[in-house]
């Protein structure tokens with residue numbers, strides 16, 4: 001049963017997900033080689049270990065309709081066996097696609113029991129851990145599948161925002177080492193998402209361009225934080241990077257939202273993510289990282305400039321970060337960009 005709770009002190013939503021305590025933990029405490037005793041449910045030959053697949057793509061990038069579980073696949077999409085955002089409740093009938101949260105209130109608390117949605121996109125039948133370990137074809141096909149699933153998530157009633165992300169390695173939150181993207185559709189909006197949307201709207205009204213367009217223009221003129229550039233994307237270490245080697249992959253054209261990008265742009269993006277992560281893996285000896293797609297709440301794409309973000313997890317947020325939201329970053333983004341740049 002979904003259980004989203006709102007903390008009135010911090011203005012944060014929390015998904016209470018007691019069912020996830022039952023997850024099989026392949027990782028113990030530190031990164032290790034996969035134990036031979038552990039069956040990886042995402043590897044070829046173990047398809048029956050996951051819930052029934054939702055969609056399957058073959059090695060030519062074609063979607064296979066009514067595929068048998070043991071078909072020769074490149075990307076599989078399956079429901080999350082232990083969802084933090086369960087889909088087993090009715091959609092909150094009061095929930096609307098506007099920036100207000102309608103839910104139960106009692107005492108100082110708010111609670112929302114609307115359904116969410118959560119699925120996994122397995123980008124390869126091979127047991128590799130990083131998006132950078134995918135071959136070019138796997139990277140392109142899995143991102144194409146992610147785009148399709150993101151578009152489907154937008155159509156679900158009551159879902160107001162979707163997050164596509166990859167947790168790579170245990171210190172970044174991965175509970176299985178086999179690389180997998182996750183897509184979570186949320187019926188509630190965080191204060192951070194609302195604030196981000198408001199800042200974008202204000203900047204757009206004042207400057208007639210999105211915040212990210214202003215960032216790209218500035219960074220391209222200065223070059224010191226630019227890592228790479230393609231026809232469609234600019235890759236930078238953000239000016240106020242919260243963590244060492246934080247990376248943004250920003251589309252130059254803000255008019256297409258992620259669900260509607262064309263194939264050249266999509267393939268360009270997949271290969272660019274792969275290239276940047278291979279560089280990161282080489283430079284920092286395979287660090288744990290989170291790869292995330294940032295978009296605005298559904299219905300607000302006109303104020304949006306979506307982008308991918310990579311957050312290497314080299315240090316832990318500690319007292320200051322938890323207590324104040326102010327981060328300490330031991331590596332300047334200028335130095336990080338220089339080390340990640342093309343030689």
Ligand SMILES: [Zn+2]
Pocket residue numbers: 040041042043044126127128178
């Ligand atoms: Zn595996």
